[in-house]
Structures are given as C-alpha cells and as structure tokens.
Amino acid sequence: MMKNEPNLKDRLERLVASIPAGRSHLILFLHRVQQEFGYLPEEALARAAEYFTVSPAEVYGVVTFYSAFQMKPRPQHELVVCHGTACHVHGAEAIHTELARLLGVEPGKEDQGKDVTIRRVNCLGCCALAPVVVVDGEYQGRVTRNSLEKIVERLSGKK
Amino acid sequence: MNLRKVRTVGELQNLRLRLQSSPRTRRLVSLSTASCGRASGALEVARALEAEIKRRGLEETVELRLTGCHGFCQLEPDLIIFPEKIFYPNLVPKKIPLLVEETLVGGRLVPELAFSPGPGQGMCAVLEELPFLRKQVRWLLERHLTLDPDSLDSYLEQDGFLALEKVLSGLSPEEVINLVLASGLRGRGGAGFPTGLKWRLAREAGGEDKYTICNGDEGDPGAYMDRGLLESNPFSVIEGMIIGGYAVGAAKGFIYIRQEYPLAIERLERALEKARAAGLLGKNILGTDFSFELELVRGAGAFVSGEETALIASIEGRRAFPRQRPPFPVVRGLWGRPTVINNVETWANVPLVLQRGPAWFSRVGTSGSKGTKIFSLVGKVRYTGLVEVPFGLTLGEVIDEVGGGAEPGRQIKAVQTGGPSGGCLPASLFQLPLDYESLQQAGSIMGSGGMIVIDESTCLVDLILYFLRFAREESCGQCAPCRLGTRQMVRLLEKITRGEGQLEDLELLQKIGWTMREASLCGLGRTAANPVLSALRHFRQELEKHVLDKECPAGVCRGLISYQIEKERCSGCQRCLESCPVKAIAMADDGYPQIDQKLCTRCGLCQAACPPDFSAIDKINRKETGSSAGARGE
Numbered sequence: 001m002m003k004n005e006p007n008l009k010d011r012l013e014r015l016v017a018s019i020p021a022g023r024s025h026l027i028l029f030l031h032r033v034q035q036e037f038g039y040l041p042e043e044a045l046a047r048a049a050e051y052f053t054v055s056p057a058e059v060y061g062v063v064t065f066y067s068a069f070q071m072k073p074r075p076q077h078e079l080v081v082c083h084g085t086a087c088h089v090h091g092a093e094a095i096h097t098e099l100a101r102l103l104g105v106e107p108g109k110e111d112q113g114k115d116v117t118i119r120r121v122n123c124l125g126c127c128a129l130a131p132v133v134v135v136d137g138e139y140q141g142r143v144t145r146n147s148l149e150k151i152v153e154r155l156s157g158k159k
Numbered sequence: 160m161n162l163r164k165v166r167t168v169g170e171l172q173n174l175r176l177r178l179q180s181s182p183r184t185r186r187l188v189s190l191s192t193a194s195c196g197r198a199s200g201a202l203e204v205a206r207a208l209e210a211e212i213k214r215r216g217l218e219e220t221v222e223l224r225l226t227g228c229h230g231f232c233q234l235e236p237d238l239i240i241f242p243e244k245i246f247y248p249n250l251v252p253k254k255i256p257l258l259v260e261e262t263l264v265g266g267r268l269v270p271e272l273a274f275s276p277g278p279g280q281g282m283c284a285v286l287e288e289l290p291f292l293r294k295q296v297r298w299l300l301e302r303h304l305t306l307d308p309d310s311l312d313s314y315l316e317q318d319g320f321l322a323l324e325k326v327l328s329g330l331s332p333e334e335v336i337n338l339v340l341a342s343g344l345r346g347r348g349g350a351g352f353p354t355g356l357k358w359r360l361a362r363e364a365g366g367e368d369k370y371t372i373c374n375g376d377e378g379d380p381g382a383y384m385d386r387g388l389l390e391s392n393p394f395s396v397i398e399g400m401i402i403g404g405y406a407v408g409a410a411k412g413f414i415y416i417r418q419e420y421p422l423a424i425e426r427l428e429r430a431l432e433k434a435r436a437a438g439l440l441g442k443n444i445l446g447t448d449f450s451f452e453l454e455l456v457r458g459a460g461a462f463v464s465g466e467e468t469a470l471i472a473s474i475e476g477r478r479a480f481p482r483q484r485p486p487f488p489v490v491r492g493l494w495g496r497p498t499v500i501n502n503v504e505t506w507a508n509v510p511l512v513l514q515r516g517p518a519w520f521s522r523v524g525t526s527g528s529k530g531t532k533i534f535s536l537v538g539k540v541r542y543t544g545l546v547e548v549p550f551g552l553t554l555g556e557v558i559d560e561v562g563g564g565a566e567p568g569r570q571i572k573a574v575q576t577g578g579p580s581g582g583c584l585p586a587s588l589f590q591l592p593l594d595y596e597s598l599q600q601a602g603s604i605m606g607s608g609g610m611i612v613i614d615e616s617t618c619l620v621d622l623i624l625y626f627l628r629f630a631r632e633e634s635c636g637q638c639a640p641c642r643l644g645t646r647q648m649v650r651l652l653e654k655i656t657r658g659e660g661q662l663e664d665l666e667l668l669q670k671i672g673w674t675m676r677e678a679s680l681c682g683l684g685r686t687a688a689n690p691v692l693s694a695l696r697h698f699r700q701e702l703e704k705h706v707l708d709k710e711c712p713a714g715v716c717r718g719l720i721s722y723q724i725e726k727e728r729c730s731g732c733q734r735c736l737e738s739c740p741v742k743a744i745a746m747a748d749d750g751y752p753q754i755d756q757k758l759c760t761r762c763g764l765c766q767a768a769c770p771p772d773f774s775a776i777d778k779i780n781r782k783e784t785g786s787s788a789g790a791r792g793e
Contacts, residue, residue: 025476026476052476062476065478066458066461069460085625086380088625089539089611097762098740098764121419122462122629123378125386127537127543128235129199139197
C-alpha cells in the first residue's frame with residue numbers, strides 16, 4: 001500500500017514544513033495528513049514521532065483514541081448515519097439496517113467495505129432534520145425508506 | 160469588506176458610526192444558510208434567488224444576504240424580507256420566480272408561500288406572528304437574522320466590538336470582572352459556575368502565562384446551540400474572548416471546535432483572519448498595550464474532550480484523558496498554567512453584558528440564573544429548532560407553547576435534558592422552571608441545552624440503553640467505575656429489552672449507578688448513570704412492565720414484540736414478502752402471507768411496506784403470539 005503511494009515522502013515533508021513545531025500540533029498534523037491522503041499511512045505516524053519527539057507508541061495512542069483518524073484508505077463512497085438522540089428516536093437504527101441491506105453490505109461489517117462504507121456518528125447537530133444521513137459529504141435530512149432507495153440508486157449509478 | 164487596520168479605539172468608533180449611518184439603499188433579504196439550512200437545500204435556493212434577482216434587474220434594489228441560523232430548523236430554508244419581516248418557510252427553487260415577482264417586484268404577499276400553523280388556522284405572514292416566537296427572548300439569536308457571518312462590517316453595524324471599545328477605553332481588568340460578576344452570568348456549558356468568579360480566580364492565580372479557552376466541543380447528542388452560534392455569529396465569540404483575555408491577563412486563547420462541525424470551523428477561521436487583519440487580534444490591540452492572540456483547534460472526535468481537563472489534554476496534542484480535579488484549570492490548566500475555560504454560549508454573552516451593563520442583563524431570569532438560555536428543542540414536538548428563552552420559563556411553556564406541543568395525534572411523555580449526563584423528566588413535571596437548580600433537584604440537569612421531547616412511541620428502556628451504549632463507547636477507560644459500570648449497565652438493560660430481566664436487575668442498576676456517581680474520576684463517569692437513575696425514579700412503572708410483564712408499552716424493544724399479518728385486511732399484494740430482509744415471510748396455503756416468527760428479526764420493514772390503505776400488519780406483544788408460533792409446528 002505505502003509503496004504504491006507516489007511521492008509519499010515528498011508530500012509528507014511538505015506537510016511537515018507547514019506545521020509549527022511543538023507537541024500540541026500533533027493532532028493538527030494528523031488532520032492535515034488525512035486530508036492529503038484520505039487516511040494515515042504508517043510512514044506519517046513514524047515521521048510525526050520523529051518531528052514532535054515523542055515515541056511512536058504515543059502517536060499511535062493518539063491516532064487510535066480519536067474517531068476521526070483512520071489508518072486504512074477511504075472507500076469510494078462514504079455514507080454516514082447519524083445516531084444522535086433525535087435521530088435515534090426517529091428510527092436511525094432501522095435506517096442504518098435498511099441502508100446496509102439495500103447496499104448488500106454485511107451486517108456488522110458496514111465500515112469495512114471497499115466501494116462503500118456505512119459509518120455511524122454520534123451526532124451531527126442537525127437534530128431538527130432527524131433522521132440524517134450524509135452521502136459523500138452531502139447532508140440529507142428527514143430520510144425515509146423511499147429516499148434511502150434513491151440514495152442507493154444514485155450511488156450505484158455513480159460507481 | 161474593510162480590511163484596513165484599525166489603529167485606535169477612536170478609529171473603531173468612527174468606522175462603526177460610518178457603517179451605521181450609511182443609508183440602506185437596498186432591501187435586505189435574509190436567507191438562512193447554516194448547516195441545517197444547507198441540508199435542506201438552502202444553497203440551491205440561494206442560486207435560484209440570485210439568478211432571478213439578476214434576471215429581473217433587481218441588483219440595485221435588493222440585497223440577498225446569506226446568514227447563519229434563524230432558529231426555525233424545521234422550516235428551513237427560510238427567507239426573511241426586511242423591513243416588513245415577511246417570512247417564507249420551506250423554500251425550494253421552483254417557488255422563487257413567484258416569490259420574486261410578487262413580493263420583491265410587486266410588493267405583495269404570497270399567501271400560499273407563507274407559514275400556516277395548521278389547516279384552517281390562517282397564516283403568519285410576518286415574523287412577529289410566528290407562534291413559537293411569542294415566549295422567546297432572543298438576545299443572541301435575533302442578531303442572526305441580519306448578520307453576514309463572514310463580514311466584520313456586518314458585525315460592526317450591529318454594535319459589534321462596542322463592548323471591547325468600552326473595555327479598552329478605560330475599564331481596568333478588575334472592573335471588567337466585577338461587571339461580569341454583577342451580571343450574574345453563569346457558565347452555559349451546564350455546570351453553571353459563575354463566570355466572573357472563574358475569571359477572578361484565574362486572575363488572582365500566580366504566574367505570568369495564562370490562557371483562555373472556548374469549549375466548542377459540543378458533544379451531547381441532540382444539542383447544537385453552539386454550532387448555531389459559531390456558524391452564525393463567530394465574531395461575538397471572538398469579541399467575548401478578547402475581553403476575557405484582557406480581564407484575566409491572558410495573552411493567548413484557544414477555540415476548540417469539534418471536527419463534526421466543518422462549517423463552524425470554516426467560518427471561525429475566516430473570522431479570525433479578518434479580526435487579525437483589522438488589528439483586533441495581535442500585538443497592541445487598538446493601540447493599547449494589550450496584546451492577545453487566538454488559535455483555532457480542531458477536535459478529532461471524542462465525546463470526553465468536552466470535559467475541561469480532557470479538552471486541555473487534547474489541545475496539548477495528547478489523548479483526551481481527563482484528570483482529577485482539584486487542582487482546577489483556573490489554577491493549573493493548559494501546560495500547567497492558570498486557564499479559563501468557558502463554553503461558546505458563555506463567551507457570546509460576554510459582549511452583551513459589557514455593552515448593556517449588568518443591570519440590564521440581570522433583569523431577565525430568576526434569582527439564581529440570569530439572562531437567557533438557548534435550547535435545541537427537538538424530537539417528537541411540532542416545531543423543532545433553536546429557541547432562546549429567559550431562565551425561569553417552565554418546561555411546559557417551552558415544549559407546549561414555543562414548541563407547539565405534540566405532533567398531531569400524539570401525546571408527549573417526557574423530555575430528555577442534559578444529554579448522556581442528564582435524565583428524562585415526565586410530563587407531570589412540566590411546571591418546573593428552567594434554571595440550573597430546579598432540573599437537578601428533579602433528577603436531571605439543564606446541561607448545555609439539549610431538549611429532546613419524546614412521546615408514547617419512544618420506549619424509555621430503549622432510550623436509556625441508547626445513552627448507556629453511548630457512554631460505554633465514549634468512556635476513556637481510565638477509571639473502573641465508569642469503564643465497567645457502563646458495560647454492566649448495558650448488559651443489564653439489554654437483558655431487560657430481550658424480556659429476560661428480573662426485579663433484582665433494577666436494584667443492581669441502581670447500585671451500580673450510585674457507585675459510578677460517587678467513585679468515577681470525571682464528570683462523564685459521574686453523570687453517565689443519570690439517564691438510568693432518573694428513569695428508575697420517574698419511569699419505574701415502564702421498567703417494571705418490561706421486567707414483570709415482559710411487555711414494551713411503546714412497542715420498541717424487539718425482544719418483546721412481534722408482527723402479525725391480519726388476513727381480514729390483507730389484499731395479498733405480497734409487498735411485505737419483498738421487503739423482508741431475512742425472508743421470514745412466505746405465502747401460506749390459504750393464499751395469504753405468513754410470518755415465520757423464528758426467522759423474523761422484528762425490524763418492522765414489512766409493516767412499513769404494507770400499503771396504508773390496508774395496514775394489514777400489526778405490531779403486538781410477543782407473549783400474545785407465543786402459542787401461535789408454536790402451533791405452526793416448527
């Protein structure tokens with residue numbers, strides 16, 4: 001994976017140069033790397049440990065603590081189902097299951113797909129529009145079973 | 160946009176006066192385009208409006224302003240036309256030509272586009288007539304209606320930085336602290352600590368370096384007051400923080416925003432740049448010897464980061480682990496230095512306090528809770544959205560009058576306040592006034608302002624299980640009471656939803672809850688049991704129904720319900736067959752579909768797929784079908 005990444009080293013160095021020194025910028029650095037690559041390649045963690053003079057274990061600890069970071073490349077499409085309280089009382093769990101079914105994703109492995117993943121998020125703060133699903137970054141409120149079918153149709157068309 | 164540096168207090172004053180006195184030549188048209196609005200298509204509506212305004216040659220007479228959140232989330236995207244304040248809700252691009260033709264060109268109202276509270280109840284054409292505004296006091300939200308969140312000029316026009324101007328033209332830091340103290344302003348994040356006192360403690364703490372932090376890690380699911388403020392009026396938070404920095408003697412502050420709020424981060428970034436360019440941040444602000452810098456920190460997704468000591472760890476670039484208090488951050492905070500952490504809404508209130516004075520501020524509210532509070536009123540209520548009310552209004556006034564009560568044909572059962580740290584209060588307690596102390600005494604907390612209304616279709620056991628699963632996932636794992644307590648509670652609650660619960664389980668839940676409350680390290684663990692403890696106090700009957708009668712009155716817990724096809728109403732269309740994800744429905748010999756109860760997962764998709772004209776699938780208590788499932792001889 002990492003060997004196939006072209007110019008990984010150069011791109012990493014450019015990112016390092018844009019970050020001020022000091023441990024407190026570790027999380028900022030990780031955000032930038034993920035923005036650039038879509039995930040955190042192993043080399044980035046090693047480089048972060050070196051640059052911020054902390055142990056690789058420390059960096060790994062931070063990466064795995066926060067839900068924003070991922071160490072595997074992102075799939076083509078990402079669906080995020082909001083499971084905030086308002087969404088929950090408006091049936092987010094059923095929406096999630098139905099979405100997985102329509103996409104033919106194995107239950108419990110929704111977040112491991114190659115082309116499409118379904119992620120759960122605690123709350124997006126669009127509670128008045130519950131239930132909410134985010135399709136490749138685009139928010140969709142008051143989702144119903146019908147609109148789920150449309151979402152899936154559109155994704156299959158895009159693929 | 161004026162990006163020249165403002166060098167003195169006098170120059171700032173002149174700039175504001177010039178902006179305020181320049182006559183408005185164009186009619187202001189305000190479209191809500193915060194996250195909720197965008198999710199409802201506000202940007203498409205904006206494009207349609209722009210095109211239509213151009214097509215009709217109205218650029219000289221009409222100014223379309225893309226503002227933040229108006230608070231009427233359910234009616235998004237909405238448009239307000241000034242000066243009459245004509246209000247058009249739920250816009251879509253195809254309504255725009257008519258709207259422009261009639262109202263902007265012809266000066267006439269379009270009744271069919273106006274808001275109506277219900278059939279036969281007439282229309283509310285202008286803002287003041289909206290029923291959900293009547294009990295509100297919108298000190299903060301009102302400004303969102305006309306403010307361009309990306310424009311410093313727009314903020315200045317609305318008396319922006321007037322408070323800072325006052326402070327820097329002659330108030331000493333101690334005087335500022337005394338004014339904030341006298342106003343009675345308390346922390347809006349939930350704990351309700353007096354803001355002025357917090358500032359004083361930090362000011363009096365020793366050492367050179369001090370910091371201020373804005374806690375924008377609004378993590379409670381169901382709450383989005385802070386997102387609304389950050390997206391709609393970022394400069395007010397910045398102004399509050401500059402004043403706070405001056406008062407406590409800090410040269411640097413941090414604004415921490417959760418990464419789930421991309422638009423808030425974007426707007427804050429732009430606002431910080433503009434404030435810096437104008438000389439309102441940086442060295443020698445407005446020519447005084449006060450220097451202050453602000454840095455934006457983007458969270459990375461962890462509920463516990465909202466706890467103040469965990470948030471500090473996160474800014475330091477570490478895992479967001481809370482630590483024991485005392486010492487409190489005002490004594491030992493960021494990098495061990497005295498640090499003031501206030502919530503977004505608290506900071507946004509600071510300019511108001513300084514501008515209008517403590518007497519003005521404290522005339523609204525109760526004896527112990529002053530000013531207004533923003534709530535996110537969501538769930539099973541007619542009008543959802545951000546509401547701002549004076550402290551002391553009752554729960555019932557907010558839910559029934561501002562929120563319009565239950566959805567048609569439903570009955571409100573309870574309200575959940577305070578998120579995963581709070582509890583559910585039954586409708587019988589809706590006469591309680593909203594302030595920091597009353598809700599706490601009743602077994603919940605006001606929290607940061609999330610208010611989730613639930614009706615008879617929501618199961619209390621399912622809801623508290625939801626919160627405990629949330630707490631289990633988000634527990635940082637440092638201390639045993641929280642790490643193990645949340646786990647055990649989830650296990651017990653799952654057992655109850657499966658219909659295997661026993662009366663002793665309720666006692667055990669209570670004991671675990673008390674232990675967590677007493678022995679956990681931080682606020683997350685100490686309050687994580689609150690949803691369960693408050694349910695045991697106010698909804699014991701519903702819990703016992705699950706345990707003793709193996710019945711879920713709301714029909715939610717899958718282990719306690721089942722679905723049945725009523726042949727008399729069935730048309731034999733077979734839609735239910737196609738909808739079943741586990742192929743549990745098959746045509747029986749009598750020509751009607753039948754559900755195999757052993758295979759059925761009780762997802763309810765068949766019931767939803769059944770055409771409404773027939774509604775042939777009933778949800779019933781599990782125990783009633785126990786025999787019929789067996790009778791089919793599986």
